[in-house]
Amino acid sequence: SAVISQKPSRDICQRGTSLTIQCQVDSQVTMMFWYRQQPGQSLTLIATANQGSEATYESGFVIDKFPISRPNLTFSTLTVSNMSPEDSSIYLCSVAQGPANEKLFFGSGTQLSVL
Amino acid sequence: AQTVTQSQPEMSVQEAETVTLSCTYDTSESDYYLFWYKQPPSRQMILVIRQEAYKQQNATENRFSVNFQKAAKSFSLKISDSQLGDAAMYFCAYRSLLNTGNQFYFGTGTSLTVIP
Numbered sequence: 001s002a003v004i005s006q007k008p009s010r011d012i013c014q015r016g017t018s019l020t021i022q023c024q025v026d027s028q029v030t031m032m033f034w035y036r037q038q039p040g041q042s043l044t045l046i047a048t049a050n051q052g053s054e055a056t057y058e059s060g061f062v063i064d065k066f067p068i069s070r071p072n073l074t075f076s077t078l079t080v081s082n083m084s085p086e087d088s089s090i091y092l093c094s095v096a097q098g099p100a101n102e103k104l105f106f107g108s109g110t111q112l113s114v115l
Numbered sequence: 116a117q118t119v120t121q122s123q124p125e126m127s128v129q130e131a132e133t134v135t136l137s138c139t140y141d142t143s144e145s146d147y148y149l150f151w152y153k154q155p156p157s158r159q160m161i162l163v164i165r166q167e168a169y170k171q172q173n174a175t176e177n178r179f180s181v182n183f184q185k186a187a188k189s190f191s192l193k194i195s196d197s198q199l200g201d202a203a204m205y206f207c208a209y210r211s212l213l214n215t216g217n218q219f220y221f222g223t224g225t226s227l228t229v230i231p
Contacts, residue, residue, distance in 0.1 A: 001162075042206065042221045042223045042224055043160075043206070043219075043221045045218070090158055092158075092160065094160075102148045102165075102212070103150075104208075104210070104219050105162065106160035107159075108159045109158035109159065111158065
């Protein structure tokens with residue numbers, strides 16, 4: 001399975017600022033995703049990070065709020081923009097692998113607290 | 116859309132005993148994958164076990180096994196000889212085999228406590 005490095009592991013930010021989360025994979029992967037896990041909740045898909053093109057966002061998530069970069073097949077960033085306390089969550093980078101990309105592997109997550 | 120339901124928000128088990136976590140799902144598809152993920156306090160989501168829907172045989176990974184009932188759309192996880200390190204949130208997940216994009220549908224999780 002891919003080894004996924006995600007940083008920062010946690011951060012405390014002020015309202016109105018932005019934070020960029022980095023995700024580095026030790027091998028080339030086609031499918032890379034960003035999830036949000038709000039306190040005590042399950043995982044919600046934010047977007048699919050597409051290499052060389054704009055990310056595909058899920059309903060309720062927009063590019064202006066969560067811009068994503070995917071410059072190559074091993075790296076992606078997620079920015080949480082103009083943060084508010086409601087953005088306090090765990091953000092998880094993940095990649096799909098397997099013959100049918102059927103297995104999902106995760107980075108260690110970023111614990112974000114917005115004051 | 117597919118839904119995944121975990122009806123047990125919390126479970127506890129005595130160390131060395133066996134515990135079963137429940138999961139049901141709703142789908143109209145015939146081919147899909149089911150998973151159990153473990154999320155310890157470190158936040159790392161770890162794949163525990165995977166089941167292909169077309170396989171009748173239940174998947175097993177060491178102390179972890181599943182009871183897959185396709186007709187009932189049920190996918191429970193059995194943890195045998197529970198260890199302190201098994202304490203974590205456990206998420207059941209569904210992945211469509213027909214969906215070429217990513218849509219993993221996750222349940223709301225079950226928090227497992229292991230009592231020494």
